[in-house]
Amino acid sequence: MRHTTSTTTIAAALAALLLAACSDNDSQPAAGDTPPVQSLPQLGAATGASMAGCADLAAKLTYPDTTISAVNAIAAGTVSVGGKPVPAHCQVLGEMLRRTGTVDGKSYAIGFEMRLPLNWNGRFFYQANGGVDGSVVSALGPVGGGGPLDNALNQGFAVISSDAGHGAPTPFFGIDPQARLDYGYQAVGKLTPMAKAVIKAAYGKAPDRSYIGGCSNGGRHTMVAAARYADQYDGFLVGDPGFRLPLAAIANIAGAKTYAALASTPGDLGTGFTQAERALVSNAVLGKCDALDGAADGLVQDTKACQAAFDINRDVPTCAGARDGTCLTTAQKSGIAALFAGAKTESGKQIYTSFPWDAGLATNGWASWKFSSPIDRDAGAVGLIWQVPPEDPATFDGRSFVLNGSLDTMLAKINATNGIYTENALSFMTPPNPSNLAALKNRGAKMLVYHGTSDPIFSSDDTTSWYEALRTANGGDAANFARFFRVPGMNHCSGGPATDQFDMLTPLVAWVEKGQAPDTVAAAARGSGNAGGANADLPANWSASRTRPLCAYPKVARYKGSGSVDDAANFSCQ
Incomplete structure (x- = not known):
């Protein structure tokens, strides 16, 4: 049963929970022979x-x-x-x-x-x-x-x-x-x-x-x-953070190619993995992972354990006939699983990283990023901002770039430099050494x-x-x-x-x-x-x-x- 609570009550509850959450410890408890946490300088408070x-x-x-x-x-x-x-x-x-x-x-x-x-x-x-x-x-x-x-x-x-x-x-x-x-x-x-x-x-x-x-x-x-x-x-x-944004964009373009190949309506990427099918997968993930944190509440808290518990081939029905939202075809399972494992180029090079199976696949926001953004956003960013040399803006066609372009070529060009563009995309877009924050x-x-x-x-x-x-x-x-x-x-x-x-x-x-x-x-x-x-x-x-x-x-x-x-x-x- 749904019920509402006043904004004041919500704000008070959040404030109380936040105060309770803060502690004077500056590290999580060490385990085993983990070395003692380094004592760091304490910065003073601002004055107005x-x-x-x-x-x-x-x-x-x-x-x-x-x-x-x-x-x-x-x-x-x-x-x-x-x-x-x-x-x-x-x-x-x-x-x-x-x-x-x-x-x-x-x-x-x-x-x-x-x-x-x-x-x-x-x-x-x-x-x-x-x-x-x-x-x-x-x-x-x-x-x-x-x-x-x-x-x-x-x-x-x-x-x-x-x-x-x-x-x-x-x-x-x-x-x-x-x-x-x-x-x-x-x-x-x-x-x-x-x-x-x-x-x-x-x-x-x-x-x-x-x-x-x-x-x-x-x-x-x-x-x-x-x-x-x-x-x-x-x-x-x-x-x-999109701290490896150029690679994430090319991986999303790889996804667009996969969904275009799976589409039941040519040119409509969303028909490669429909809302009903995405809800089917989300519910299957919940079925295997929701209770791993002790409560069946519609949230997967233990993301790591979920990846071991869920298998799209085993836990989602395979279509014996036509697609109707209650199953996935063998081709869908293969293509979608490969994207979640981490998109690759035509030559088999890993582009970006894996995505966790989770419960939020059926939303309009998820669909927009997967089916619209590759053409509307990622194509222009890869082709015009990050490639060396960039595509010709006068003739650039984002849809053709995505659906007909080579992922290997895109990956090579965002790593390239020349006499005009002296820093490549992975130099000017990413932290120089992400794990060195000394x-x-x-x-x-x-x-x-x-x-x-x-x-x-x-x-x-x-x-x-x-x-x-x-x-x-x-x-x-x-x-x-x-x-x-x-x-x-x-x-x-x-x-x-x-x-x-x-x-x-x-x-x-x-x-x-x-x-x-x-x-x-x-x-x-x-x-x-x-x-x-x-x-x-x-x-x-x-x-x-x-x-x-x-x-x-x-x-x-x-x-x-x-x-x-x-x-x-x-x-x-x-």
Whole structure:
């Protein structure tokens, strides 16, 4: 039976669970002969400041190669999040490094927006945006998850957002070699000192603590910053990171080829694996894996155990006749299983990584990434932003590129360089050495990472492998400076049959500035009436206000054996 709970009650419950989740320990318990956890520097807490208003701010803001186009006073309540009005602040609009492209002759600049609260908490937040960037979106500062009830600006942070060096959310900027580099990593490096200078001019002091965060490509930006700009930030909030984005995009193109070959309607990729068939597989996964955590509740908490428990060939019926949504053909099983195991090129080279079997395959969001994005997004990114040389933008056809192109050729070209494009895609798009975060660690900075286990474009397996490598590089335990939280059932950054509403920024600040390392993070479902917006993917038999603890890897949430399965209090991280 569904029931609703007031937003105030939900927020209070989440706050109580979050406070209970934070501890003063800076590592998970060691096992066996694991060496003692290294003692790291403890960074101090930020102290706030205020400014009278926005009227005279423009005259104070000067920085080399930077133009401030507007400073606007934004009254309290003009912006709201989760039904809460954001306090009064100043909006600063501008751009850096206006130039003309050396190859395409087009005009480029790094556009940005900053929002500076009149009552400032002493902290700076760099909002790393998603997709191919290209738009200066509102600088609010995401805290993580879907349907947020809060943001960094509302909490008193000064926040910046940017277009990462090109003025449209299309891939054509990839013809310009400098625009590629700005998108990959240099925009963050250029904007960060400028933003800190603006903050100092506005409040009379630089930020005491600086944070950077985002999801998807924003998660990638943040992981790259952790490797390249560890001296500039104290806290890194990484969501569903596409930190090997070019490889993930080619793997998704490989998926499109498979689904096109399986399609019952030529040209319609979605008919290669229909919604009914995806629900069939999701339900089969639940049938084998749902109760592995002690509760049959529609969530696969023990992702690792599930991969051993589920077998698509054994656990999904094979069609004896026509496809009708109650079975998969032998060809479907073979093709889909190969994609989940990790897509390969025509010559058999592994492109990216595996995807975990999970319960979130039947959603519209999953379908969009698998069946529409290869042509609408991945083709342009691979062909125009990452390949060397790029395709001709005047004649580029994304559908033909995907369905007729060679995966081996794509893979070779994103690894190539020439006299114009001197850094290849895997150089400018990925962290230089993802498992070496010594600079971040040794100065007392912290990182929180989350990833939905039903993410259809960037696999949580990839992030899990990265975190395992990080643990290995740090004597078997990286928990004293970086923690990873898998979000069961969540699709890409939000949605899916999941408790996808959570705040990762608050525990990150508590860890950075107070030494309170989070073992769990409170998460809630977004049912009807949720102030952050309802999640259309929630199963009908879930409570609208279901809660769960998200557990620091490698622990998983397990049912205690009694009480409502909609209440986080009845689960523990083990």
